[in-house]
Amino acid sequence: MFLHNLKYEMLSSLRVKEVIIWLIIFPIALGTCFKVAFSSVYENTMVFETIDVAVVEETDEFSAQMFRQVIGDVKMEDEPMFKAKYTTKEKALKLLEDDKVSAVIFEGDPFEGSGFSMKTASNGLKATIVQSFLDQYSHNIELIMTAVTDSGSGTYEDVLSTLSAEVNSVAKKQMTHGNTDMYVQYFYNLLAMVALYGSLSGLHIAIGAQANLSALGARRNVSPTPKLIQITASLCATFIQEAVCTAVAVTYTHFVLGIDYGDRLGFVYLAAIIGGCLGVSLGFMVGSIGRMSMGAKNAICNAVSLGLCFFSGLMDGNMKAKVELSAPWFNKINPAALISDSIYCLNVYEDLSRYWEKIVSMMIVAVVLTLLGFLMTRRRRYASV
Amino acid sequence: METVVKISGLVKSYKELTAVNDLDLEIKEGEVFGLLGPNGSGKSTTINCLLALLDLDKGDIEIFGKKMTPTAYDIKKDIGVIMQNVAVFEELTVYENIDYFCGLYITDKATRKQYVDEAIKFSGLEDFVKFRPKKLSGGLLRRLNIACGIAHKPKLIILDEPTVAVDPQSRNKILEGIIELNKNGATVIYTSHYMEEVEQICSRIAIIDKGKKIAEGTKEELKKMVKNTETITILACEMEGSLLGEINELPHVIESGLEDKKLTVHFSGGKHNLLRVLDCLQKHDVSFGRVYSELPTLNDVFLELTGTALRDQEG
Numbered sequence: 001m002f003l004h005n006l007k008y009e010m011l012s013s014l015r016v017k018e019v020i021i022w023l024i025i026f027p028i029a030l031g032t033c034f035k036v037a038f039s040s041v042y043e044n045t046m047v048f049e050t051i052d053v054a055v056v057e058e059t060d061e062f063s064a065q066m067f068r069q070v071i072g073d074v075k076m077e078d079e080p081m082f083k084a085k086y087t088t089k090e091k092a093l094k095l096l097e098d099d100k101v102s103a104v105i106f107e108g109d110p111f112e113g114s115g116f117s118m119k120t121a122s123n124g125l126k127a128t129i130v131q132s133f134l135d136q137y138s139h140n141i142e143l144i145m146t147a148v149t150d151s152g153s154g155t156y157e158d159v160l161s162t163l164s165a166e167v168n169s170v171a172k173k174q175m176t177h178g179n180t181d182m183y184v185q186y187f188y189n190l191l192a193m194v195a196l197y198g199s200l201s202g203l204h205i206a207i208g209a210q211a212n213l214s215a216l217g218a219r220r221n222v223s224p225t226p227k228l229i230q231i232t233a234s235l236c237a238t239f240i241q242e243a244v245c246t247a248v249a250v251t252y253t254h255f256v257l258g259i260d261y262g263d264r265l266g267f268v269y270l271a272a273i274i275g276g277c278l279g280v281s282l283g284f285m286v287g288s289i290g291r292m293s294m295g296a297k298n299a300i301c302n303a304v305s306l307g308l309c310f311f312s313g314l315m316d317g318n319m320k321a322k323v324e325l326s327a328p329w330f331n332k333i334n335p336a337a338l339i340s341d342s343i344y345c346l347n348v349y350e351d352l353s354r355y356w357e358k359i360v361s362m363m364i365v366a367v368v369l370t371l372l373g374f375l376m377t378r379r380r381r382y383a384s385v
Numbered sequence: 386m387e388t389v390v391k392i393s394g395l396v397k398s399y400k401e402l403t404a405v406n407d408l409d410l411e412i413k414e415g416e417v418f419g420l421l422g423p424n425g426s427g428k429s430t431t432i433n434c435l436l437a438l439l440d441l442d443k444g445d446i447e448i449f450g451k452k453m454t455p456t457a458y459d460i461k462k463d464i465g466v467i468m469q470n471v472a473v474f475e476e477l478t479v480y481e482n483i484d485y486f487c488g489l490y491i492t493d494k495a496t497r498k499q500y501v502d503e504a505i506k507f508s509g510l511e512d513f514v515k516f517r518p519k520k521l522s523g524g525l526l527r528r529l530n531i532a533c534g535i536a537h538k539p540k541l542i543i544l545d546e547p548t549v550a551v552d553p554q555s556r557n558k559i560l561e562g563i564i565e566l567n568k569n570g571a572t573v574i575y576t577s578h579y580m581e582e583v584e585q586i587c588s589r590i591a592i593i594d595k596g597k598k599i600a601e602g603t604k605e606e607l608k609k610m611v612k613n614t615e616t617i618t619i620l621a622c623e624m625e626g627s628l629l630g631e632i633n634e635l636p637h638v639i640e641s642g643l644e645d646k647k648l649t650v651h652f653s654g655g656k657h658n659l660l661r662v663l664d665c666l667q668k669h670d671v672s673f674g675r676v677y678s679e680l681p682t683l684n685d686v687f688l689e690l691t692g693t694a695l696r697d698q699e700g
Contacts, residue, residue: 004488008477015476211438215472219533222436222466223489224458380455381440384399385433 001225005233013201013241023201023245027194028252034190035257038183051126052101054085054092063141064107067116070137071105081133093119102126105134184347187259188340189314191268194249195275195339196305198242202283203301205234206373212291212382231377235284235370242276262347267355271346271362275339278362279305281369282335288376305336312336338362386413388450389541389572390435395444397430397596404430406596408444412574412589417567419587420576421683427596428576429469432545435574436466448541462490465539465571469546471530473518480505480514483532490537504536507565509558524555531559535566542566543574548582560586580683592687599690608681611689613639615652615681617659619666621674622648628669635661648673 013019055071057064074081084105085095092104096119103126104119116134120127209231211218220230250272253259261268286301311334313320320340323331331337342358349355390412397405405427412418420428433439435446437455446453448460473482484501491497505511508528518526527547535542544563548556563586567573577583583590584604591601600607608614623646632641632648637655641648652658659678666673687693 001488001492004485004492008474008481008485008488011481012474012476215468215470216474218433218438218468219466219472219486220489221438221455222461222464223486224462225489226456226458380437382438383440385438 002229002233005225005230006237009234009237010240013204013237014244016201016204019201019241019245022197023194023242024248027190027197027245027249030193031187031190031249031253031257031259034183034186035259038186050080050083051103051129052083052085053130054087054095054101054104056089056092056104056106057086058107067107067137074133081129096121103130105130184259184261185313185340185344187253187257188343189309189312189336190253191246191249191272191343192275192312192336192339193305193309193314194246195242195272196279196282196308196336198238198245198276198279199283199286199301199305200298201238201241202235202280202285202373203287203297204283205231205238205280206284206287206377207294207297209234209377210288210382211385213294218385227377228374231374235280238280239277242280243273246272246276261343264346267346267352268343271339271342271355271359274359274362274366275335275342278335278339278366278369281366281373284373285369285376288373308334308336312340332361333365335362335365338365386415388412389414389416389448390418390574391445391447392431392435393445395431395434395446396442397427397434397439397444398442404596405434408593408596408598410591410598410601412572414572415567415570416589417563417573417575417587419583419590420574420593421578421580421583421590421687422576422593423578426578426593428578428593429545430596431593432543432574432576435543436464462537463540465534465537465542467531467534467542467544467547469549471518471526473526473529473533475518478515478517479510479521479529479532482518482529483536486533487536490539500536500538504532507535507562508532522552522555523550524552524558527551527555527559531562535571538571540571541574542571545576546578547575548577548579556582580687584683590683592683592690594687594691600686604683607683607686611681611685612653613651613681613685613689614654615658616679617648617650617652617662618677618679619648619650619662619673619675620646622646622666622671623673624648624666624669624671628665628671631669632662632665635665 053071055068068084068086071082071084072080085092085101087095089104089106092101095101096104099121102120102124106117106119108116115138118127118130118134120130207213208216209220209227211221221227247269250261250265250269254261254265254268282304283301286304287297289297292300310316311319311323311330314336320331320337323334323337331341338358338361342355342362345354345358346352388411390410392408392410395405395408396403408427408431410418410431420431422428430439434441434444435448435453437446437453437457448457449463451457451460453460474485477485480501483504484497487497487501487504491500505514508531510525510528510532513521513525518529521529531544531547534544542563548559551559560582563573563575567586575583575587587604589601589603590607592599592607600610602610622643624643626643629641629643632638632650635650635658637652637658639651639653641650643649650658650662659676663676
């Protein structure tokens with residue numbers, strides 16, 4: 001009985017046009033667009049030019065010395081990122097006016113609560129890079145201060161040397177053969193999107209199983225095959241269908257578009273496939289809620305999928321970091337974030353523990369969503385059909 | 386004959402609307418039982434309650450002598466259901482659809498194959514086995530819907546308005562098929578708002594309106610319930626209106642009327658009514674055209690019992 005159901009559910013689900021369009025053709029098209037768009041951005045980044053900046057000397061404290069050392073050391077692809085001129089405020093502004101420098105940096109003392117600031121003649125890529133550098137630097141100083149405060153003793157120098165040693169040792173441990181380029185993140189999110197589009201198939205399972213939502217559901221409900229067997233067979237068939245679709249997406253992006261997922265491709269496939277199952281479970285759960293029209297449920301499912309992808313960074317690469325700051329718990333349960341994170345972990349960490357942590361989280365969320373769906377579709381009789 | 390379906394005191398409401406109101410029905414083995422009523426009269430709700438799809442407010446339902454529940458799988462395996470809406474997989478072919486639904490009832494592969502082939506032959510779909518439902522005409526789609534419901538050779542077949550939006554040729558094929566299924570031993574419950582269909586195939590009929598059963602019996606028994614047993618219509622009748630009084634005096638005449646040279650005379654019982662009317666017209670040298678004599682229909686029964694015509698209420 002189960003195998004009979006499974007066979008026809010698979011046949012039926014693999015022939016659904018929407019599945020082919022949304023789960024195979026659309027991701028291939030979007031992936032190709034990503035490749036074309038981001039490749040040019042990526043290549044532009046490669047021809048990086050050192051940025052001329054003027055630094056206004058206002059103090060000679062330890063913090064200023066440290067900043068000057070950092071600004072002199074920081075490099076981009078073996079090229080110095082900044083060429084700094086240390087001068088007075090008036091001269092610095094004159095240099096900016098004469099277009100001799102791209103930005104003027106005003107030194108602050110973050111240890112004393114005054115931050116860095118900058119002035120530019122116009123907005124642009126160079127101004128953005130200087131601002132990002134200053135933000136990152138301030139953020140790191142803040143972390144050091146917190147560490148010092150928490151330790152309760154020692155000097156900044158002690159803490160800095162300890163942190164440097166730790167960072168160095170961790171850096172060695174983290175080295176992988178993976179690809180950590182920023183733009184690859186978009187492909188991780190693309191895989192997450194393919195996985196979450198599985199929610200549409202999950203939605204159809206819920207609708208096709210309930211007598212009050214479809215004629216097919218009514219016909220199946222009056223048959224002697226228990227609902228549990230029918231739904232389980234439908235879920236299994238859809239999991240397989242989704243696995244095929246996510247595998248196609250990984251294969252296409254890796255082998256055709258040449259996206260480097262690192263040297264652990266098998267694990268990437270696994271993460272994408274489990275992500276697909278998670279997507280199906282999400283759709284099944286949404287489809288099981290209440291008695292709404294098929295169109296309404298489809299719209300909810302699409303909106304939820306796209307919303308989750310948005311928060312995981314499909315439309316804005318920094319979004320996940322922003323969510324991490326304001327609601328870190330959301331990243332831990334957001335299916336899209338879990339899927340993209342699991343692949344990201346593979347490329348960043350040699351150790352697989354973080355990867356497995358994400359995989360287990362995905363499986364737990366999938367099981368919880370499926371059980372919720374079962375609980376809601378388990379009803380035997382309906383108020384109306 | 387054994388009782389196959391027994392419905393006692395069934396009540397089902399949707400908020401303030403009582404869809405089925407204290408309905409009792411008993412259907413015997415081998416019957417083709419018709420449930421006749423206008424749209425919204427409670428036919429489909431009754432069927433859905435019977436199939437344990439709906440929460441009942443009150444009442445008991447027994448099928449094959451056992452209480453019907455959503456998990457009564459031993460009962461369900463002997464029931465075939467053809468719903469009002471076509472319920473098939475768009476992505477599966479005709480053969481695959483019938484095989485899928487048959488497989489929900491029959492586990493043995495060889496038996497299933499034989500049953501599926503028989504269902505295809507029965508429904509005249511031999512030339513369309515590899516077609517997907519979208520490629521089928523409305524009539525063929527309805528036949529597929531029926532084939533999916535009866536392929537497992539059920540003892541009880543429930544058809545809920547299976548001929549809605551079907552061309553006359555397919556409708557006749559469907560009705561002939563139902564009679565054949567009944568001859569092969571199946572008990573049939575047939576709901577429709579088409580009285581001609583019900584009259585054509587049903588051995589016993591229950592008329593329901595606004596959720597209540599208003600009459601039950603064979604078509605002959607139902608027709609006896611109406612006062613008007615015969616209506617004679619004469620067209621192009623060149624008679625004076627004053628002659629109506631004499632016609633009204635004829636035996637068994639209930640009433641008569643003349644409008645646009647069309648004479649209509651209603652009778653209650655009696656024999657040779659037509660001859661008497663024609664004799665009267667001949668006596669007064671009245672010329673006339675076509676003459677019709679109509680026996681009462683189920684619509685007349687419905688009209689007499691509810692005050693409205695069945696056709697008036699069709700949505």
